[in-house]
Amino acid sequence: MYSLRPGLCFVLVAILFADTKAADPISLSDANPHYFSYQGEPAFLITSGEHYGALLNLDFDFGVYFDELAKHGLNHTRVFSGVYRENAKAFGITDNPLAPSTEGFNCPWARSEIAGGVDGGNKFDLTKFNPAWSKRLKELMAAADQRGIVVELTLFCPLYNDDLWKISPMNAANNVNGIGDFPREEAYALKHPAITDVQVAFTKWVVTELRDFGNLYYEVCNEPYFGGVTMEWQNRIVDTIQATEKGFPKKHLISLNVANGRKKVENPHAGVSIFNFHYCVPPDTVSMNAALNKVIGENETGFRGQADVLYRTEAWDFLLAGGALYNNLDYSFTAKHPSGTLRDYTSPGGGSVELRQQLGILKRFLSSFDFVEMTPNPSWIKKVTPKLTTQALVQHDKAYAVYLHVPLPSKPKDLDALLQEDIKAKVVVELPEGSFRAEWVNTKTGEIDKDERFAHPGGDKTLTSPRFSNDVAVRIVRD
Structure with a gap:
């Protein structure tokens, strides 16, 4: 006690x-x-x-x-x-x-x-x-x-x-x-x-x-x-x-x-x-x-x-x-x-x-x-390959929080068959014109596994993840 x-x-x-x-x-x-x-x-x-x-x-x-x-x-x-x-x-x-x-x-x-x-x-x-x-x-x-x-x-x-x-x-x-x-x-x-x-x-x-x-x-x-x-x-x-x-x-x-x-x-x-x-x-x-x-x-x-x-x-x-x-x-x-x-x-x-x-x-x-200042907007993610479950919190024109993971049912009967190693994902999002920074965060260690800066003319942008197991997050902010 x-x-x-x-x-x-x-x-x-x-x-x-x-x-x-x-x-x-x-x-x-x-x-x-x-x-x-x-x-x-x-x-x-x-x-x-x-x-x-x-x-x-x-x-x-x-x-x-x-x-x-x-x-x-x-x-x-x-x-x-x-x-x-x-x-x-x-x-x-x-x-x-x-x-x-x-x-x-x-x-x-x-x-x-x-x-x-x-x-x-x-x-x-x-x-x-x-x-x-x-x-x-x-x-x-x-x-x-x-x-x-x-x-x-x-x-x-x-x-x-x-x-x-x-x-x-x-x-x-x-x-x-x-x-x-x-x-x-x-x-x-x-x-x-x-x-x-x-x-x-x-x-x-x-x-x-x-x-x-x-x-x-x-x-x-x-x-x-x-x-x-x-x-x-x-x-x-x-x-x-x-x-x-x-x-x-x-x-x-x-x-x-x-x-x-x-x-x-x-x-x-x-x-x-x-x-x-x-x-x-x-x-x-x-x-x-x-x-x-x-x-x-x-x-x-x-x-x-x-x-x-x-x-x-x-x-x-x-x-x-x-x-x-x-x-x-x-x-x-x-x-x-x-x-x-x-x-x-x-x-x-x-x-x-x-x-x-x-x-x-x-x-x-x-x-x-x-x-x-952010609102949930999963449809802001236009496309992701391979097929993954996605979530996004968005502050338009300023900041974007994105999460990707392997699809999982509520009560998986064979979890091991659903888990995936060594995933490399491509994510298509729409960004305004400007300079941005994308940090890919390892959800198991907290480390930033990939950090990239880019100038964007506006419109669709394809981001490529580092290799990850099962899930990953990305922070996108104006640079």
């Missing part, structure tokens, strides 16, 4: 917490609301993060974890609140951070003096909050802030199956309040005022506790398209966040998790600024929802295999399609491996130190542009 000597911990948290009071929360960019503004600069969020248990699992050392993200320049993490927990068998995840031991479960509600919880611990009291949970939350937020990491705090999560409902604090079997004597599909549906009151009270408490942190936004519910979660209930939580913050000097962004894959958002709550999706291959949900003029994110990946190339190409595709948030679900992080060094996991996704290095290269590539 992440810990310091009590006196030193108090001083450090006090200093970091004081710093947060001077910073405005992350917000939408005034120049381009498809992106963020943070600490006075335009921003997008990118990470390869643990399976959401850094707060609720006392055995998880979030300080070591944040150090690993920061080492690669990654600036985001997704954290579940502890209202929801998993068991060790859930979803076949190796050493699942969301499946703490009974003693290691950091729940927002306090345990009572009454024995009999299904997990072997005392039952919970849904009218009393756990001060140790609040303390760890603030320490986590301060530690993330110190390292430039923005936290998505996911408040709720559906109960996917009866085994997960069986261990939930909201189940009547696990609390002393007699609340939760109903099917799991009715936990987030406004059908039972007593549990809704508990959820609203929790939301108010969290929002009040975190009022001064800037490196934060709230996500209402993970995957609310499962388990009976209603939009009316989600809107109730959004209303609660906004009402609680009404008198606060700082207001935090609110996210909805919309769908797996893609969906066009219709008539969204005006208080929502981030629309998150899972498993966005291809990333067409970005263009589908561009008219919202809000951030479109992909905050969970997986179920494609373990190979880094799958999630590297997914990240490049999504962000160059105009997304502003990408979180690879990284199964190399566990409580025993908080620095992300687990190799032999059998979880349904990927993650590795090499992938984190590669996502850092992507972050530096995009940050080298004035990206808030």
